[in-house]
Amino acid sequence: MTKRLTAAAVEKLKPTDKRQEIPDAGSDGLRLIIQPSGAKSWAMRFRRPDGTHAKLTLGSVDLSGREGTGTPVMGSPLTLKEARWLAAEVTRKRAAGVDFRKQVGETFPEVAKDFITDHKDRRRTWADIARMLGLDVEKDLSPIEGGLAERWRNKRIGEITSNDVHAVIQECINTGVPGTKAAPRKSDNRGRKMGDALGALFKWAARHRRDLIHVNPVVGVYRPAPPSQRQRVLNARGEIRQADELRQFWKATGIMGQPFGPLFRLLLLTGCRLSEIAKMTYSELSDDLSTLHLPGSRTKNGRPHVVYLSPLAREVLKSVTPVEGCPYVFSTKRRTRVSEGSKAKAQRTHVSGFSKAKAQLDGLMNIQDWRLHDLRRTAATGMAGLGVPPHIVEAALNHVSGAKAGVAGTYNVEAYMEERREALERWAAYVGGIAADR
Incomplete structure (x- = not known):
């Protein structure tokens, strides 16, 4: 009663x-x-x-x-x-x-949208997390067709169970992320990213939506462990000066042409991350192309960073043909729907399609088991091999672990501007010598 x-x-x-x-x-x-x-x-x-x-x-x-x-x-x-x-x-x-229901936002897509909105200015990878959760970053975070937000559109955030989380992580591993094209092979990385995205969402919800969620369904659910740390650099037999692979890389990128050939070369010459170069705009470059100024919103650690561009890097930049009206140095066309009911139009945006470009590059080279991020490690290892001190290498790559971690990073705020410039110029001169068979 x-x-x-x-x-x-x-x-x-x-x-x-x-x-x-x-x-x-x-x-x-x-x-x-x-x-x-x-x-x-x-x-x-x-x-x-x-x-x-x-x-x-x-x-x-x-x-x-x-x-x-x-x-x-x-x-x-x-x-x-x-x-x-x-x-x-x-x-x-x-x-x-x-x-x-619309006012309090208790369904999964509503809470997920609130979570992403709260993280836009504080988390560099918010767009990738949004896509994993099934939200369209180009359409005001509306649910992606077939994505997780659409699948769980009627589920209250507190109704999602550990079984639901486990099932979607396994789906990502076996066939792909919901709302994307079916993947041809299994990938632990996809499952790990989905687990991380849901883990971040529910951790946030437990703090900001305590009235809606009392048990975190991600806790205790299996997700693939991070891969072991890679040591791969482009060289031969572990010695950077025996640069057979560097020579092949430089030759192959010359054959590829724009936009990926110059883009990949700049990754090697600067040690930058892929997104830092791929999304580079002309406004971030100095007038004489001697420096690239990355705002904190475009770096992994959230710190602004100045990248010194060597004479060889400037030559590579000058070889890129600008696209009129496009702010990006490396651009491509993407078909987007401008308004509801209108036809899709091809609009210029930053370059994408790296998987196909990497496959093309592999076809031009005789190098096994390497990734684009290995170019950053190659640059770091190469500068060290040329006698550049470790703390200068880390400063040149905007890396805060190692020599500048912990207390050292707190009290040592020296930027080593001149030393960074010299280090990247020495590295570029070495790569140029390899390219010219010197």
Whole structure:
């Protein structure tokens, strides 16, 4: 039997090993929720106009014994009296056509969108995480067709279980990320990225949506471990001066032409990460092309970084034909839908399609088991082999571990500007000598 709750009863009711949901006969749809942890909150149950069930969390239970003053605010601690007042207000507004599900954002796509919006300015990889969660970064984070957000569009964030998480991670490993083309082979990396994306989302939700989620379903679920640290550099027999592979790389990138040939060469000459060069704009370059100024939003550690461009790097840049009206140095055409109902138009954006370009490059070379990121390691190893001190190599690559980690990084703020320039010029001169068979 449903009974009318009292303030004393709300305080005395004890948790059990299962979640309790106790209706209040004194208010239409109001429920007292008691978690096994002892946490208590107020919620409402009702049917939406389409007949589906809905749950609306009003706020946590206020057991301070205070008298409610002013108008109760949804999401704040509420006494029994305040919870009943809010429940009556919700009932009145629902009768007027207000959709409270949209207001509180309790479904997976709504919470995921809030999470990504909160991380846009603080996390460099927010766009990649959004795509893993099934949100379109080019369409105001709307659900991608067939993506995870569309698949779980009617799931409340608190209804997602460990089995759901496990299933989608395994799907990513075996066939690909939901909403993308089926992958030809298995990939632990895809599963790891999905696990990381969901882990970050639910960790955020546990802190910012405590009324919606009480158990993190990602905890304890298997996800592939990170790969072992790579040691691969482009050389032969582990000696950078025996540069057979460097010579092949330089020759092959010359055959490839624009935009990927010059782009890949700059990765080797600067030691930059792929995204730092691929998304490079003319506004980030100095007028004489001697420096590339990367803002913190474009670097992995969030720190602005000046990349010195050697004479050889400047020659490579000058070989790139600018595209009129395009801000990116390396650009490509991508078909995008400008407005709803309109035809897709080809618009210039930063270059993409690196998998195909890498496959083309491999076809022009006789090098086994290497990745584009190995070019960054090759540059670092090459500078060290030429006698550049480790702390200068790390400064040139905007790397804060190693020599400048911990206390050293806190107190040593020297940027080594001149030393970085000399190091990259020495490295480029060495690569140029390899290219010219000197």
